Amino acid sequence: MKTLLSSLLLAAIFTIVSCKDKSNAQPEEINLGLDSADVALDTLYDGLSAPWGIEFVGENILITEKSGELLLWNGTTATTISGLPLFRRVGQGGLLDACKHPDYENNSIIYLCGSAGSSNTLVSTALYRGVLNGNALTNVELLFTAAPQNSSGAHFGSRILFDNSGMLFLSLGERNSMSTAQDLSNHNGCVIRLNDDGSIPSDNPFVNGNDAQNAIWTYGHRNVQGMTLHPESGEIWTHEHGPKGGEEVNILKKGANYGWPLASFGINYNGDIITKDTFVEGTERPVHYWVPSIAPCGMDFYYSDSIPQWKGNLFLGALAGKHLNMLTIVNNQVVSEERLLQNMARFRAVRQGPDGALYIITESPGMLLRLRPE
Numbered sequence: 001m002k003t004l005l006s007s008l009l010l011a012a013i014f015t016i017v018s019c020k021d022k023s024n025a026q027p028e029e030i031n032l033g034l035d036s037a038d039v040a041l042d043t044l045y046d047g048l049s050a051p052w053g054i055e056f057v058g059e060n061i062l063i064t065e066k067s068g069e070l071l072l073w074n075g076t077t078a079t080t081i082s083g084l085p086l087f088r089r090v091g092q093g094g095l096l097d098a099c100k101h102p103d104y105e106n107n108s109i110i111y112l113c114g115s116a117g118s119s120n121t122l123v124s125t126a127l128y129r130g131v132l133n134g135n136a137l138t139n140v141e142l143l144f145t146a147a148p149q150n151s152s153g154a155h156f157g158s159r160i161l162f163d164n165s166g167m168l169f170l171s172l173g174e175r176n177s178m179s180t181a182q183d184l185s186n187h188n189g190c191v192i193r194l195n196d197d198g199s200i201p202s203d204n205p206f207v208n209g210n211d212a213q214n215a216i217w218t219y220g221h222r223n224v225q226g227m228t229l230h231p232e233s234g235e236i237w238t239h240e241h242g243p244k245g246g247e248e249v250n251i252l253k254k255g256a257n258y259g260w261p262l263a264s265f266g267i268n269y270n271g272d273i274i275t276k277d278t279f280v281e282g283t284e285r286p287v288h289y290w291v292p293s294i295a296p297c298g299m300d301f302y303y304s305d306s307i308p309q310w311k312g313n314l315f316l317g318a319l320a321g322k323h324l325n326m327l328t329i330v331n332n333q334v335v336s337e338e339r340l341l342q343n344m345a346r347f348r349a350v351r352q353g354p355d356g357a358l359y360i361i362t363e364s365p366g367m368l369l370r371l372r373p374e
């Protein structure tokens with residue numbers, strides 16, 4: 001696939017970024033200049049501040065804001081949902097991801113995660129659930145709190161995902177404490193697995209294993225901010241931030257160690273060497289990695305027939321890279337990469353919608369975008 005035509009891309013960026021308030025306006029259509037099919041870019045809403053996650057509920061879209069607000073966008077306006085638990089905006093934290101229960105159509109249950117705690121100096125990633133009743137969240141329950149809590153404002157994760165058997169997965173960062181990602185006695189640098197009510201499944205890999213936290217499914221992660229389900233295999237794919245370089249795409253395996261900080265393709269921000277090893281025996285090799293950094297955030301497989309040339313591709317947002325990243329996957333291997341909508345904004349999340357379009361949220365500027373067949 002050819003890259004976007006530069007002239008059309010510049011026109012698209014200028015048109016979208018220059019919009020002052022299109023929250024009630026008709027979506028703007030922009031031809032992206034792809035050679036194999038026409039794809040339109042719609043600016044659906046541009047009143048976002050620091051958005052982080054999106055979820056589809058009925059014909060509406062939930063959007064989380066790091067400030068602690070949950071917005072319900074109905075196609076024209078965004079309404080603030082009341083009744084949320086307190087999420088503390090500390091550093092990279094705040095209200096992060098939202099995810100509906102697999103049986104949402106019957107129970108209206110929504111899950112939320114983000115940084116929470118007794119004060120701004122004692123926080124960690126927490127998971128809540130509640131019932132979405134109109135514009136209010138009711139019957140809110142705290143299901144999980146990562147241990148330990150501390151004052152760091154870095155590396156909270158965090159994405160929520162249900163697999164095909166109805167198990168809940170939550171990704172957790174290592175809170176900028178590298179060595180703790182290899183310590184099973186805490187939750188740092190892990191992906192945990194829970195039942196939908198927050199209880200711990202009896203077949204988790206470290207149940208009753210010495211001092212290990214029983215919720216852990218995988219460990220040795222740095223800061224997982226993208227997690228999605230492969231639509232055919234049912235495997236869970238993640239990506240995580242590296243330090244200076246070395247972001248990774250991984251496929252989760254029960255009980256596996258993903259190597260941080262024993263192995264990395266990156267270096268410290270000050271130029272210091274973290275490790276000379278890019279692989280250590282007993283850990284998993286990444287499916288793909290980036291050097292230099294793009295700062296990935298959010299990810300989803302595209303598996304609709306609406307845009308057939310994209311079917312099977314993996315899409316990721318890029319924060320520092322300021323683009324929408326598209327990976328072509330063949331037999332679980334990345335065979336090509338394309339960077340769409342470059343320099344438009346910081347791309348925070350991307351999801352395939354029920355209508356077969358790709359929905360994207362960005363920050364700086366904060367927008368809800370849609371890519372669809374023209």
